[in-house]
Amino acid sequence: MTSPDGERPRTASTVGPVRVVGTGLLGASVGLALRNHGVPVQLADPSRTALALARDVGAGQPARDGDPEPALVVVAAPPDVVAQVVAAELVAHPQAVVTDVASVKGYVLAELRAAGVDLRRYVGSHPMAGRERSGPSAAVPDLFVGRPWVIVDPGEADAQALLAVRALAVDLGAVPVAMGAAEHDAAVATVSHVPQLVSTLVAGRLRDAAPGALGLAGQGLRDVTRIAASDPALWTTILAANSAAVHRELVALRAELDVVVAALAAADEADGPETVAPGALGALARTLAAGNAGVARIPGKHGGTQRTYALVSVLVPDSPGSLAALLAQIGEAGVNLEDLDLEHAAGRPVGIANVSVLPESAEHLEQVLTEHGWKVVR
Amino acid sequence: MTSPDGERPRTASTVGPVRVVGTGLLGASVGLALRNHGVPVQLADPSRTALALARDVGAGQPARDGDPEPALVVVAAPPDVVAQVVAAELVAHPQAVVTDVASVKGYVLAELRAAGVDLRRYVGSHPMAGRERSGPSAAVPDLFVGRPWVIVDPGEADAQALLAVRALAVDLGAVPVAMGAAEHDAAVATVSHVPQLVSTLVAGRLRDAAPGALGLAGQGLRDVTRIAASDPALWTTILAANSAAVHRELVALRAELDVVVAALAAADEADGPETVAPGALGALARTLAAGNAGVARIPGKHGGTQRTYALVSVLVPDSPGSLAALLAQIGEAGVNLEDLDLEHAAGRPVGIANVSVLPESAEHLEQVLTEHGWKVVR
Numbered sequence: 001m002t003s004p005d006g007e008r009p010r011t012a013s014t015v016g017p018v019r020v021v022g023t024g025l026l027g028a029s030v031g032l033a034l035r036n037h038g039v040p041v042q043l044a045d046p047s048r049t050a051l052a053l054a055r056d057v058g059a060g061q062p063a064r065d066g067d068p069e070p071a072l073v074v075v076a077a078p079p080d081v082v083a084q085v086v087a088a089e090l091v092a093h094p095q096a097v098v099t100d101v102a103s104v105k106g107y108v109l110a111e112l113r114a115a116g117v118d119l120r121r122y123v124g125s126h127p128m129a130g131r132e133r134s135g136p137s138a139a140v141p142d143l144f145v146g147r148p149w150v151i152v153d154p155g156e157a158d159a160q161a162l163l164a165v166r167a168l169a170v171d172l173g174a175v176p177v178a179m180g181a182a183e184h185d186a187a188v189a190t191v192s193h194v195p196q197l198v199s200t201l202v203a204g205r206l207r208d209a210a211p212g213a214l215g216l217a218g219q220g221l222r223d224v225t226r227i228a229a230s231d232p233a234l235w236t237t238i239l240a241a242n243s244a245a246v247h248r249e250l251v252a253l254r255a256e257l258d259v260v261v262a263a264l265a266a267a268d269e270a271d272g273p274e275t276v277a278p279g280a281l282g283a284l285a286r287t288l289a290a291g292n293a294g295v296a297r298i299p300g301k302h303g304g305t306q307r308t309y310a311l312v313s314v315l316v317p318d319s320p321g322s323l324a325a326l327l328a329q330i331g332e333a334g335v336n337l338e339d340l341d342l343e344h345a346a347g348r349p350v351g352i353a354n355v356s357v358l359p360e361s362a363e364h365l366e367q368v369l370t371e372h373g374w375k376v377v378r
Numbered sequence: 379m380t381s382p383d384g385e386r387p388r389t390a391s392t393v394g395p396v397r398v399v400g401t402g403l404l405g406a407s408v409g410l411a412l413r414n415h416g417v418p419v420q421l422a423d424p425s426r427t428a429l430a431l432a433r434d435v436g437a438g439q440p441a442r443d444g445d446p447e448p449a450l451v452v453v454a455a456p457p458d459v460v461a462q463v464v465a466a467e468l469v470a471h472p473q474a475v476v477t478d479v480a481s482v483k484g485y486v487l488a489e490l491r492a493a494g495v496d497l498r499r500y501v502g503s504h505p506m507a508g509r510e511r512s513g514p515s516a517a518v519p520d521l522f523v524g525r526p527w528v529i530v531d532p533g534e535a536d537a538q539a540l541l542a543v544r545a546l547a548v549d550l551g552a553v554p555v556a557m558g559a560a561e562h563d564a565a566v567a568t569v570s571h572v573p574q575l576v577s578t579l580v581a582g583r584l585r586d587a588a589p590g591a592l593g594l595a596g597q598g599l600r601d602v603t604r605i606a607a608s609d610p611a612l613w614t615t616i617l618a619a620n621s622a623a624v625h626r627e628l629v630a631l632r633a634e635l636d637v638v639v640a641a642l643a644a645a646d647e648a649d650g651p652e653t654v655a656p657g658a659l660g661a662l663a664r665t666l667a668a669g670n671a672g673v674a675r676i677p678g679k680h681g682g683t684q685r686t687y688a689l690v691s692v693l694v695p696d697s698p699g700s701l702a703a704l705l706a707q708i709g710e711a712g713v714n715l716e717d718l719d720l721e722h723a724a725g726r727p728v729g730i731a732n733v734s735v736l737p738e739s740a741e742h743l744e745q746v747l748t749e750h751g752w753k754v755v756r
Contacts, residue, residue, distance in 0.1 A: 228673040230670075
């Protein structure tokens with residue numbers, strides 16, 4: 001069914017037209033998802049290439065003079081220019097609700113306040129979504145599906161403005177989460193920015209490592225350093241924008257690092273375990289136990305309280321189709337795969353697939369796999 | 379074909395009997411793998427439960443008076459008692475080659491030297507293998523397959539002793555890597571012990587985080603903190619045993635952390651990007667770029683130089699069999715899956731499977747998947 005003006009029928013609560021300013025990964029994905037719902041999207045970007053690419057992936061049409069006034073403006077500009085773009089859009093579109101999707105919220109609000117901007121039509125937001133690739137060509141309409149979408153009410157926003165941004169998040173399949181700006185910035189410092197920096201620091205130390213040392217690298221190092229491959233320019237901007245919260249959190253982490261460094265120094269000075277200064281080994285053990293307690297607080301796959309899955313480990317030859325055959329077998333057994341982790345065997349064509357399943361399914365699964373000739377590792 | 383004494387025919391170069399002292403995960407796995415090759419294995423462990431379990435999983439027979447003298451002794455005791463067990467075994471079995479599998483090598487050697495032990499029949503080793511589960515019940519004969527197995531010649535070892543330990547590694551499917559003790563200990567400090575501590579410290583900070591903050595956790599945090607769930611008692615012993623190298627490495631990391639802390643403090647004191655002290659943002663960017671350079675040095679899956687795979691991302695409903703169906707499709711397309719990473723969508727029954735394949739296979743695979751109705755995310 002097509003409406004008279006050629007638009008697909010609207011299936012969203014969001015009232016258009018929606019103007020998207022900045023057509024990188026996030027902006028183009030917002031446009032793409034809204035177009036799939038039949039909402040008209042006007043695109044703007046200082047880069048003509050980014051703009052043309054976004055149009056070509058189906059994210060909307062470049063904004064033109066004479067376009068109808070937008071009901072909602074989504075600012076998806078680089079973090080360091082977001083506040084000035086938001087201020088300009090509020091002026092240029094005096095009927096529109098304006099939101100931004102920057103990953104730091106406090107400094108945007110502070111800059112808008114410092115400029116004396118009326119904030120009744122502004123609501124900040126931060127969809128917790130991203131991909132390893134960037135730019136409009138990496139845009140996908142499903143980017144936000146199931147992800148938290150933080151909505152920051154500056155305090156002055158109209159109820160209707162809050163509603164419009166919430167509707168956008170829901171239309172894009174995200175889960176709206178209301179938070180204050182400071183609360184948000186402290187949260188992302190802890191769960192995103194500090195882990196990024198620490199991963200970066202560990203990876204940075206590998207520059208000086210002997211080639212032989214790197215040959216001993218295992219899955220643990222790979223996991224810890226995966227995000228160290230992130231874009232330095234983007235992250236410099238993010239860290240600078242959230243410098244207060246990241247600094248505070250990093251200073252707290254350094255204090256705990258100092259405890260470990262002191263304990264190791266004490267252990268190093270001793271001749272053996274018997275002569276280590278009292279408390280040094282206890283400090284190490286307490287730090288390690290605190291890490292256990294912290295990691296246990298991370299919510300599980302579906303955003304709820306972390307659930308403990310049973311692990312079934314199976315040997316898999318490294319040949320086309322063998323992992324597929326294993327997972328087909330798991331599917332035939334009627335068991336849902338909750339998570340899958342592959343252990344790679346350096347230099348050998350065999351690996352272990354660690355299959356996470358609900359504890360009540362594990363025994364049945366092990367039995368079915370063994371019956372079908374799979375080698376379950378116990 | 380069974381030999382007259384009921385043993386399976388030998389398919390290994392290792393000359394038995396082999397005596398395994400300490401029947402936890404590593405010791406029992408060594409026994410199990412050797413038994414699969416028909417090599418007689420004598421087991422010893424101060425814990426009668428661990429000994430009985432190791433026997434029951436097929437790792438060998440408990441050592442008894444009147445057993446033939448072992449040709450090789452493998453000490454798989456906890457790190458803090460390894461040296462004294464090695465010394466005792468060298469005395470008790472004056473014809474045998476003795477090795478240990480402790481994850482730190484320098485302190486074992488130092489303790490043996492301090493005790494005046496003759497080291498001609500001793501060669502240290504460290505198989506880079508492990509599992510999330512421990513104890514003899516987690517033992518698997520394939521534990522060492524494709525893993526590096528570090529062999530440390532103390533300098534005094536007989537050629538025949540070195541050969542025996544090398545043969546053991548090869549028989550168990552591992553890749554022997556010759557290293558000095560100090561070189562090994564520095565390497566594991568960099569690629570294993572410091573990443574463990576840093577993961578632990580990041581996870582430890584989550585204890586104080588607001589529940590709402592944890593709801594924003596993404597895959598990055600999960601990856602960085604996965605190994606923070608490791609056993610505190612075991613890791614306290616490992617870190618104490620390698621305190622010198624870990625301390626040195628951690629002090630170097632702290633110096634780079636201090637640069638970041640200072641840069642963030644400078645950024646925080648400024649009113650905006652224009653007024654940040656000169657050099658502060660540059661320092662952040664340099665640190666992030668160094669992380670890029672470091673992570674790029676980690677060797678790829680099969681122990682060779684890191685190979686860049688192409689990533690094909692596909693939407694997968696979270697229902698039994700759907701990932702299996704995807705991987706079956708990949709297998710049918712004749713494409714080998716090099717790695718697989720699942721992105722979980724909080725609260726929604728859909729996820730993204732990031733499939734790594736050889737770059738030359740990516741386009742063909744995307745085409746086949748799309749033809750069969752899969753949603754390839756570009």
